[in-house]
Amino acid sequence: METVRHSEARSILSPVSGFIAEAGFTHSLTPARNCTFGCAYCYVPTLGIYGGLKQEDWQKWGQFTTFKSNAAALLRRELRSDQKIYCSPLVDPYQPAEEAERAMPGILDAVLAHPPRTLAIQTRGLLILRDLDRLQNLNQRTRLRVSFSIPSNRAEILRWYEPRCASFAERLETIAALGKAGIETYATLAPLLPCDPEELTRAAMEASGGLVIGDPLHVRSVKRQGATTREAAFRIAEVREHGEWFDPAYQERIVARIKNVAPGFLTGPSGFARLAI
Numbered sequence: 294m295e296t297v298r299h300s301e302a303r304s305i306l307s308p309v310s311g312f313i314a315e316a317g318f319t320h321s322l323t324p325a326r327n328c329t330f331g332c333a334y335c336y337v338p339t340l341g342i343y344g345g346l347k348q349e350d351w352q353k354w355g356q357f358t359t360f361k362s363n364a365a366a367l368l369r370r371e372l373r374s375d376q377k378i379y380c381s382p383l384v385d386p387y388q389p390a391e392e393a394e395r396a397m398p399g400i401l402d403a404v405l406a407h408p409p410r411t412l413a414i415q416t417r418g419l420l421i422l423r424d425l426d427r428l429q430n431l432n433q434r435t436r437l438r439v440s441f442s443i444p445s446n447r448a449e450i451l452r453w454y455e456p457r458c459a460s461f462a463e464r465l466e467t468i469a470a471l472g473k474a475g476i477e478t479y480a481t482l483a484p485l486l487p488c489d490p491e492e493l494t495r496a497a498m499e500a501s502g503g504l505v506i507g508d509p510l511h512v513r514s515v516k517r518q519g520a521t522t523r524e525a526a527f528r529i530a531e532v533r534e535h536g537e538w539f540d541p542a543y544q545e546r547i548v549a550r551i552k553n554v555a556p557g558f559l560t561g562p563s564g565f566a567r568l569a570i
């Protein structure tokens with residue numbers, strides 16, 4: 294089975310609902326369906342058809358991706374100056390397959406030509422630095438925010454739960470490089486995986502200049518509807534004895550410890566609202 298597929302999409306910007314809408318965004322921009330990072334906890338495949346996924350996507354999550362080959366052309370038609378766009382709740386725009394595909398340069402050029410009010414890029418991919426020139430240009434034309442995920446400071450945790458993603462140190466360096474280039478870049482402690490909360494938070498604060506937001510792992514007991522943690526993460530947690538990180542009371546205590554280091558730390562839509570302002 295090939296890793297990279299292509300299809301023509303009918304539209305590229307979708308009105309948002311749920312978490313992302315509560316944070317203040319109006320639209321999502323999703324360059325591809327399915328994500329070759331394939332994180333064990335990824336919420337997206339739990340959406341099923343509601344995320345516009347095909348059955349094969351959620352059954353073989355992370356094993357392939359389908360790029361929207363007409364994304365840039367569609368964007369040129371659909372962009373409006375009052376939109377607040379989150380890219381993306383359904384895929385990492387800098388997933389491994391993007392390196393050869395190079396979809397994002399064309400997408401950023403389209404956004405540059407018709408800038409919306411806000412563009413937030415959610416990623417854990419170091420590849421974002423490839424597009425730094427375009428991002429800097431865009432930063433002059435719209436309110437650009439990058440939300441860069443660092444769910445743990447522990448190497449073995451990152452290896453178990455998101456084995457195709459970069460190391461903790463590399464992510465911190467990328468956050469710092471984006472910030473140094475003038476781009477408002479948040480270190481996003483989400484989803485909070487087993488970690489050393491104080492150490493993680495101090496490093497995140499230092500790399501981002503204090504811009505830190507986050508969110509505990511989603512669990513059904515407190516999030517009745519919508520996307521939640523994928524089953525593969527629960528299996529790892531059982532084997533590695535991380536069950537408490539899925540317990541809302543334990544998660545609250547971790548968030549309180551993070552707030553002791555970063556008093557302005559916010560989780561959930563309130564935290565992500567900083568990206569939408």
Ligand code: SF4
Pocket residue numbers: 328329330331332334335336337355382383384385388417
């Ligand atoms: S990078 Fe994001 S979208 Fe991709 S698999 Fe990981 S959590 Fe899911």
